[in-house]
Amino acid sequence: MAWKRGRGVAAINYPTGMNLGGDPTQALVHSTPTGNFMVTLSSVDLGQGLRQVIAQICAETIGVPTEWVTVDTADTDTGPHCMGTFASRGTHRVGNAVIRAAQEARQVMLEVAAEELEADAADLETDGKGNIHVKGAPSLSISIFETALAAHFKHGRSISGRGMFLVPRSYPETETGAMKPSTCYAHACTVAEVEVDDETGEVRVLSIKNVFEIGRALNPKMVEQQLIGGSWMGMSHALYETTEPYYPLRDHGARDFNEYLMPGPGDITETEIVVLERPSGDGPFGAKGPGEMCANPQIPAIANAIYDAVGVRVDTLPITPERVLRALRAQQAAA
Amino acid sequence: MKLAKTYFADERNDDFSEIGQPLPRTDLRGHVTGRTVYFADRTFPGMLYLKMVRSPHHHARILSIDTSEAEKHPGVVRILTAKDVPQNLYTILILIQVGPEDEHVLAEDKVRWKGEAVVAVLAETERAAQEAAAKVKVEYEVLEPVLSIEDALKPDAPIVNEHHGRNYYLYDSGECRKIRFGDVEEGFAAADHILEETYQSSPIEHAPVETTGCIVVPEANGRFTCYTNTQAMFFTLDNASIILQMPGHRLHMVGGTVGGGFGGKVDVIVEPIAILAAKLTGRPVSFIYTREEEMQISSPRAAEKIVMKDGVMRDGRIVARKVTAYVDAGAYSRHSPYGAQKAAAHFPGPYTIPNVWIDSYCVYTNRTPSSAMRGFGVTIADFALEVQMDKLARLIGMDPLEFRFINAYRDGDMKAHRQPTEGAALIECMQEASIVADWPVDERFMAMSSRVREG
Numbered sequence: 001m002a003w004k005r006g007r008g009v010a011a012i013n014y015p016t017g018m019n020l021g022g023d024p025t026q027a028l029v030h031s032t033p034t035g036n037f038m039v040t041l042s043s044v045d046l047g048q049g050l051r052q053v054i055a056q057i058c059a060e061t062i063g064v065p066t067e068w069v070t071v072d073t074a075d076t077d078t079g080p081h082c083m084g085t086f087a088s089r090g091t092h093r094v095g096n097a098v099i100r101a102a103q104e105a106r107q108v109m110l111e112v113a114a115e116e117l118e119a120d121a122a123d124l125e126t127d128g129k130g131n132i133h134v135k136g137a138p139s140l141s142i143s144i145f146e147t148a149l150a151a152h153f154k155h156g157r158s159i160s161g162r163g164m165f166l167v168p169r170s171y172p173e174t175e176t177g178a179m180k181p182s183t184c185y186a187h188a189c190t191v192a193e194v195e196v197d198d199e200t201g202e203v204r205v206l207s208i209k210n211v212f213e214i215g216r217a218l219n220p221k222m223v224e225q226q227l228i229g230g231s232w233m234g235m236s237h238a239l240y241e242t243t244e245p246y247y248p249l250r251d252h253g254a255r256d257f258n259e260y261l262m263p264g265p266g267d268i269t270e271t272e273i274v275v276l277e278r279p280s281g282d283g284p285f286g287a288k289g290p291g292e293m294c295a296n297p298q299i300p301a302i303a304n305a306i307y308d309a310v311g312v313r314v315d316t317l318p319i320t321p322e323r324v325l326r327a328l329r330a331q332q333a334a335a
Numbered sequence: 336m337k338l339a340k341t342y343f344a345d346e347r348n349d350d351f352s353e354i355g356q357p358l359p360r361t362d363l364r365g366h367v368t369g370r371t372v373y374f375a376d377r378t379f380p381g382m383l384y385l386k387m388v389r390s391p392h393h394h395a396r397i398l399s400i401d402t403s404e405a406e407k408h409p410g411v412v413r414i415l416t417a418k419d420v421p422q423n424l425y426t427i428l429i430l431i432q433v434g435p436e437d438e439h440v441l442a443e444d445k446v447r448w449k450g451e452a453v454v455a456v457l458a459e460t461e462r463a464a465q466e467a468a469a470k471v472k473v474e475y476e477v478l479e480p481v482l483s484i485e486d487a488l489k490p491d492a493p494i495v496n497e498h499h500g501r502n503y504y505l506y507d508s509g510e511c512r513k514i515r516f517g518d519v520e521e522g523f524a525a526a527d528h529i530l531e532e533t534y535q536s537s538p539i540e541h542a543p544v545e546t547t548g549c550i551v552v553p554e555a556n557g558r559f560t561c562y563t564n565t566q567a568m569f570f571t572l573d574n575a576s577i578i579l580q581m582p583g584h585r586l587h588m589v590g591g592t593v594g595g596g597f598g599g600k601v602d603v604i605v606e607p608i609a610i611l612a613a614k615l616t617g618r619p620v621s622f623i624y625t626r627e628e629e630m631q632i633s634s635p636r637a638a639e640k641i642v643m644k645d646g647v648m649r650d651g652r653i654v655a656r657k658v659t660a661y662v663d664a665g666a667y668s669r670h671s672p673y674g675a676q677k678a679a680a681h682f683p684g685p686y687t688i689p690n691v692w693i694d695s696y697c698v699y700t701n702r703t704p705s706s707a708m709r710g711f712g713v714t715i716a717d718f719a720l721e722v723q724m725d726k727l728a729r730l731i732g733m734d735p736l737e738f739r740f741i742n743a744y745r746d747g748d749m750k751a752h753r754q755p756t757e758g759a760a761l762i763e764c765m766q767e768a769s770i771v772a773d774w775p776v777d778e779r780f781m782a783m784s785s786r787v788r789e790g
Contacts, residue, residue, distance in 0.1 A: 013685040014710070057353075084567025211765075233709070242537035303725075
């Protein structure tokens with residue numbers, strides 16, 4: 001009787017956005033009189049930090065620092081329609097709508113600056129620090145602060161823009177299933193290392209190494225938090241979780257976090273993340289949706305590692321100690 | 336975390352000032368100091384609490400409902416039954432033409448799962464609402480339940496949901512979403528080995544820190560403000576508008592930061608009945624799931640069953656893959672017809688296989704309705720696919736990682752659903768994993784590219 005080690009691999013892909021498309025999102029962007037920018041949406045921040053990534057997307061597009069952008073969202077009286085925050089669609093769909101709105105606002109901003117500078121709007125560029133100048137002539141410059149004031153009080157121009165993003169809906173062909181489920185896919189490969197107690201069926205996850213390809217990491221720190229959280233969820237799905245452990249008996253259904261099994265702090269394993277970026281053709285700055293796929297590859301990688309360790313397959317989730325032990329006993333009985 | 340910048344560097348413009356910056360989140364300090372405001376942090380004078388009377392049976396006919404004792408309970412203000420709901424029959428995806436309407440806000444003639452909402456009790460306190468709910472008498476005639484995918488699909492199975500008239504969702508393609516690519520039987524005939532395996536899963540809870548709920552305030556101007564943690568503001572508004580037969584301009588949804596969604600907050604269950612309660616009482620109404628309701632009542636990730644049959648050659652090429660997938664929707668559709676369809680699109684995984692046959696079923700049983708959850712349609716499919724890949728590799732005596740390189744999809748490869756592959760990066764992920772995990776593979780695999788096929 002002993003702890004036996006094994007490792008397993010899994011490789012996956014994952015579509016960005018609602019399956020088959022048809023999931024629109026709109027955004028509005030406008031400048032305040034002193035050149036701060038408001039993004040107005042009805043999208044929901046689930047705690048993953050949608051507002052932060054949207055602020056960075058808007059700031060990059062307008063050409064201002066991120067802290068100049070405020071995101072007002074999740075109010076149906078003010079924000080235009082968004083299909084919702086699900087299906088790994090937030091960054092991709094909302095981000096694209098915000099880019100379009102911000103481009104329109106930027107164009108007005110440059111037109112006003114052009115009048116102030118007596119230049120052509122097409123010859124202007126932003127320095128990302130709050131100034132607009134003539135390309136190749138940094139001294140011919142006006143601040144965005146001054147530009148916004150001039151737009152409001154002198155030119156009567158609204159520095160604002162509307163953005164809409166929609167992947168047209170695909171309808172599957174009934175006989176062949178020909179369809180376009182998504183415009184871009186994220187990828188992952190995970191290697192899990194486990195230790196299995198062949199006396200009790202208990203599984204310890206020793207390490208999880210994840211490689212994710214997500215198009216572009218718009219904010220690497222936020223990417224990291226989401227990918228690590230997802231990796232833990234995948235580990236939890238593999239070994240612990242269900243609401244109905246002895247279905248169709250419902251008596252054992254968990255009612256709280258004491259009864260609903262998940263890995264505790266002591267069970268969370270060493271988690272390594274590597275991110276690759278192959279920009280998508282239609283994502284905001286090439287981004288894809290990493291939100292869902294990051295929780296998937298750990299499940300089969302752990303299942304495969306358990307087989308590598310003790311030579312039994314548990315093809316039913318979750319892979320509880322009871323199921324591992326039953327499989328080990330069946331294996332011994334067969335030997 | 337490491338950003339591996341060498342891969343695909345020629346496809347990227349990294350010349351940005353805000354994009355790619357690891358800026359701290361502006362909401363971070365609020366989250367970690369407890370100052371972030373969630374919907375349930377609000378209180379309003381005169382607020383009522385809503386509690387549901389729920390079915391104790393998997394499947395039963397409702398013979399009678401007697402609320403007389405409950406109405407007399409101190410603090411009870413109003414009790415709602417099916418007849419109080421203007422458009423009681425609904426389904427959430429009707430907005431994108433995925434019908435039929437198959438679920439009642441409050442049960443009418445039957446209950447179809449253990450936990451289904453039958454009567455809503457409104458009282459001055461949570462405790463009074465809970466106590467009064469226990470005094471509602473519902474008489475049931477217990478019916479034979481259907482508790483598994485296998486039983487549901489038997490020809491003589493009891494019908495779970497009369498609005499479907501059969502125990503599976505009827506797609507325009509028939510009893511399942513189908514994919515037919517190449518000739519799968521020809522592929523099996525040519526294969527060196529055949530492997531057929533079955534994979535299963537159980538329902539999984541989203542386990543958000545914040546449970547599902549809303550607070551509705553009837554405003555002086557005749558509108559209703561609904562503070563909600565829904566993941567989809569207009570989805571909720573539009574469905575509530577249909578159920579309540581109330582023009583959308585009278586509804587105002589206010590969200591904010593949600594304490595975790597994971598797909599558990601897109602079902603539009605709490606808002607319509609709470610808005611109705613606020614309308615009928617003229618008072619603010621709070622309807623927030625207890626942790627037990629969040630775990631046992633709100634839709635989980637579906638239980639699934641996936642049967643996968645593969646034909647593989649000794650050299651490692653998979654030449655045929657046939658998948659029959661079943662998603663246990665439970666008693667009602669919610670988002671499960673979408674999930675089963677997404678599964679069909681996902682198979683046969685990120686591999687180029689010349690002969691593919693996919694049947695993906697959405698099955699109705701007397702189980703707690705399942706619905707959206709992070710990756711649904713794909714998560715369990717990936718479990719099945721990638722364990723199957725491991726088994727196939729070992730069957731032909733090949734390294735499991737090298738086996739995946741042989742079959743990995745590349746740009747330009749035609750997928751089973753007849754879209755050419757674009758932007759593939761599976762090979763590069765596996766190459767990096769080989770290095771990071773110290774799992775060496777043959778150099779010909781390290782020289783591969785997702786962008787071009789060698790030779």
